[in-house]
Amino acid sequence: MAVAVPPFETFYETHKTEVFRFLVRRIGRDRAEDAFQETFLRALRAYDRLEHGEHLRAWALTIASRIVVDGARRARPQGEMPELATQDERPAFEELAPLTDDLPPKERAAVVLRYGYDLGYDEIGEALGSTESAARQAASAGVRRLRKEHDR
Amino acid sequence: MxxxxxxxxxxxxxxxxxxxxxxxxxxxxxxxxxxxxxxxxxxxxxxxxxxxxxxxxxxxxxxxxxxxxxxxxxxxxxxxxxxxxxxxDGRRRSFDVDLDLRAQPTFYLRVLDELARVGYGETTTYGELAARAGNPRAARAVGTVMNRNPVPIVLPCHRVVGANGSLTGYGGGLHRKEQLLRLEGAIL
Missing domain, CATH: 3.30.160.70 (Methylated DNA-protein cysteine methyltransferase domain)
Structure with a gap:
């Protein structure tokens, strides 16, 4: 049976310190405060649609990374990012998500965080509760598997 | 840190x-x-x-x-x-907050609705409350409803006592029932 979704209070208390540390490391203490609140407000907005309580830690850190990436996009003056003009409108992670649906959860998370959110392997390792090298392995195993399925 | x-x-x-x-x-x-x-x-x-x-x-x-x-x-x-x-603190005799009792079964709602009418400093019995909720023989079931009252104090299950005047029971412990009835001057 799937793990039940815990009351939000339990989810928040379990992950708040780690999410905050993650944000401080990525964007510094001042900006981390707003990003922290936004992370858990976003989680709360989606919380009653969760179907099970698995991988909540990776989920929380994924939301936090997304907010970091969104913030970086907004903060950068447009002229400095010419490559944006040629990009598809949709952010990379939205395109990746459906493609990776069939991967095992860890490989999927690693692929999406690496190629969709552009996180480093050290951060992915952290998000998944493992190590940098395990994250690298999971991402490359995921890519191999996708390639195999694609070629078939 | x-x-x-x-x-x-x-x-x-x-x-x-x-x-x-x-x-x-x-x-x-x-x-x-x-x-x-x-x-x-x-x-x-x-x-x-x-x-x-x-x-x-x-x-x-x-x-x-x-x-x-x-x-x-x-x-x-x-x-x-x-x-x-x-x-x-003895400065308020009834509560003005809205209640959300949607999780309660129908019979509970009927009983709790009647319970809400028992005023400050008054007491009633399980049997009386059962009768007012439309089922005079349901005194024992009313006892269960009181025991599971979702909002004690505000819905005053402490004002419901045994037919012989004994305090009988209270979800939060008899000493609290006694304390609340004493606060309201219903017992000395």
């Missing part, structure tokens, strides 16, 4: 309530005349008061009844806190 400060923590909890994202906001008041009380409110009204709460168990029950977005947040429960304080 890199941890979210208490200010940041409180700011998030307040924002969550302000944005209307919570199924239940709750808080625990450790300092009341009745000992520690957990108070839970939904956007519709007060849904829960628990004596000597075990938060973990309590949160599970709230989540099951009203939805998983259960969070400690003090502002939404401020008003109930204030009214409880005033009542326990």
């Amino acid at each position: 890199t941890i979210p400060t208490p200010e940041l923590d409180e700011r998030f909890r307040a924002a969550a309530a302000d944005e209307g994202l919570l199924d239940v906001a709750y808080d625990v008041f450790d300092d009341t005349a009745m000992g520690p009380l957990l108070v839970g409110v939904t956007p519709r009204g007060l849904c829960r008061i628990t004596f000597d709460p075990e938060p973990e168990r309590e949160l599970e029950l709230l989540a099951r009844a009203y939805g998983p977005r259960v969070l400690r947040s003090s502002r939404p429960v401020d008003r109930v806190h204030r009214e409880l304080d005033e009542y326990l």
Whole structure:
């Protein structure tokens, strides 16, 4: 049976310190405060649609990374990012998500965080509760598997 | 240490309530005349008061009844806190907060509705209450409803006593029933 979704209070208390540390490391203490609140407000907005309580830690850190990436996009003056003009409108992670649906959860998370959110392997390792090298392995195993399925 | 400060923590909890994202906001008041009380409110009204709460168990029950977005947040429960304080201080005789009793079965609602009419300082019996709820022989079932009253104190199950005048029982412990009846001057 799937793990039940815990009351939000339990989810928040379990992950708040780690999410905050993650944000401080990525964007510094001042900006981390707003990003922290936004992370858990976003989680709360989606919380009653969760179907099970698995991988909540990776989920929380994924939301936090997304907010970091969104913030970086907004903060950068447009002229400095010419490559944006040629990009598809949709952010990379939205395109990746459906493609990776069939991967095992860890490989999927690693692929999406690496190629969709552009996180480093050290951060992915952290998000998944493992190590940098395990994250690298999971991402490359995921890519191999996708390639195999694609070629078939 | 890199941890979210208490200010940041409180700011998030307040924002969550302000944005209307919570199924239940709750808080625990450790300092009341009745000992520690957990108070839970939904956007519709007060849904829960628990004596000597075990938060973990309590949160599970709230989540099951009203939805998983259960969070400690003090502002939404401020008003109930204030009214409880005033009542326990002898400065208030009835409560003005709205109730959310949607999780209660129909029979419970009928009984609780009648219970709400038993006034400050009065008492009634289980049998009388059963009769008023339309089933004079359901005294024992009424006892069960009283025992599971989701919002004791505000819905005054402490005002329901045995036919022989004995206090009989109370979900929060007989000493509390006695304390509440004494506060209201119903017993000496």
